[in-house]
Amino acid sequence: MAPIPQGGTVAVTGSAGFIGGWVVRLLLDEGYRVRACVRDTSDDSKTGFLKAMPGYASGRLTLHSANLDDAGCFDEIFKGCQGVAHLSHVSTYDDQDYVKKVCDHIINSVNLSETVNRVVVTSSIAAVISEQDIQELVRRPVLYEDRYPDEQNPKRTPERGQGYSMGKVLAERAFSDAAEASGRWDAITCCPGDNLGPILSPHQKNGGPWQHNIETMLLGEYTQNVIGAYRAWFTVDVRDTAEAHIRMLESVNVVNGERFIAWSTDTRNVEDICASIDRLLPEVGFAGAELVDPLPEKVQAKEAMFRAIWGGCELRNDRIRETLDMEFRPLDVSIRDCVESLLTVAGVEPVRRTAT
Numbered sequence: 001m002a003p004i005p006q007g008g009t010v011a012v013t014g015s016a017g018f019i020g021g022w023v024v025r026l027l028l029d030e031g032y033r034v035r036a037c038v039r040d041t042s043d044d045s046k047t048g049f050l051k052a053m054p055g056y057a058s059g060r061l062t063l064h065s066a067n068l069d070d071a072g073c074f075d076e077i078f079k080g081c082q083g084v085a086h087l088s089h090v091s092t093y094d095d096q097d098y099v100k101k102v103c104d105h106i107i108n109s110v111n112l113s114e115t116v117n118r119v120v121v122t123s124s125i126a127a128v129i130s131e132q133d134i135q136e137l138v139r140r141p142v143l144y145e146d147r148y149p150d151e152q153n154p155k156r157t158p159e160r161g162q163g164y165s166m167g168k169v170l171a172e173r174a175f176s177d178a179a180e181a182s183g184r185w186d187a188i189t190c191c192p193g194d195n196l197g198p199i200l201s202p203h204q205k206n207g208g209p210w211q212h213n214i215e216t217m218l219l220g221e222y223t224q225n226v227i228g229a230y231r232a233w234f235t236v237d238v239r240d241t242a243e244a245h246i247r248m249l250e251s252v253n254v255v256n257g258e259r260f261i262a263w264s265t266d267t268r269n270v271e272d273i274c275a276s277i278d279r280l281l282p283e284v285g286f287a288g289a290e291l292v293d294p295l296p297e298k299v300q301a302k303e304a305m306f307r308a309i310w311g312g313c314e315l316r317n318d319r320i321r322e323t324l325d326m327e328f329r330p331l332d333v334s335i336r337d338c339v340e341s342l343l344t345v346a347g348v349e350p351v352r353r354t355a356t
Helices: 018-029 044-051 054-058 096-113 163-182 202-206 210-219 238-250 270-280 303-311 318-324 331-344
Strands: 009-013 033-038 061-065 083-086 118-122 186-192 194-196 221-223 233-237 259-262 290-292
Touching: 009 018, 018 033, 018 044, 018 083, 018 238, 033 044, 044 061, 044 202, 054 061, 083 238, 096 163, 118 163, 118 238, 163 186, 186 238, 194 210, 194 238, 194 331, 202 210, 210 221, 210 270, 210 331, 221 270, 233 238, 233 331, 238 259, 238 318, 259 318, 270 290, 270 331
Parallel strands: 009 033, 009 083, 033 061, 083 118, 118 186, 186 259, 194 233, 221 290
Antiparallel strands: none
């Protein structure tokens, strides 16, 4: 199908979020008209930063209230749009029937629009790497777009913590199947890594988990990574994730059903992330933070095994770099800019070394 035209109109669901806000901002920077979908346009604590963007004053950016749980909420918003960037999270990923129902009503709005050419669906690296049996990462350690979790494992259930990954895979397939059936629009999937970088609004410091983890470090205490026990952070700058969404909307080189992993392939353990703050910004006088490990004792006893398995994984981003001509910011830049935004945008006051 056709890419969206330069300067066309794009609807962005989840516009108040960390990634969504950057998608809106970069779309405006590139001359697009944007319909920003949020839960409540009157909630200035979450939408004030959007209203402060220059495009809002001119009318090139418009805000629209849309509760994702309400069927038909996007019917009028999508009409006249050429593209949709679907970044919203559902209320829960543990009810797969509910996830499918939400996907279906969004798809219906795309079909009713009769103008949308392309939808970019935000998935997650969880739809690539989340395994009920971590030994599956030993058997298949190369992490790239064609890899899916072992879906035949009978223990891969929402009750065992796999709901998020399962819901993301479900959504990817629901949109690509519907696009193929329509014959008029296509669906491309973006699977971002662990997003870091600058927040645009104070509320986004809690919308993490990754930028929130940086906040807790600044405040003096942080936790071991529990999203994949003892996994290093598999990072991407939020601005690169946003750019990837836009390039997927614009590209003539993508086809329906393709998925792209957006990550830099830079990895760093949580302890080293914390240590990086003072190295990158010694002027802050950051005093450091205490590491807390909330994982169960039986998991802690296998720490060396978990670290070895994750450390043996090979992260690949060949496809997105080659197809979309993407380059990724270094992790140090993402950490530095995240910290500075937490201080300036959110007013976080870090623990500081005592002056001597």
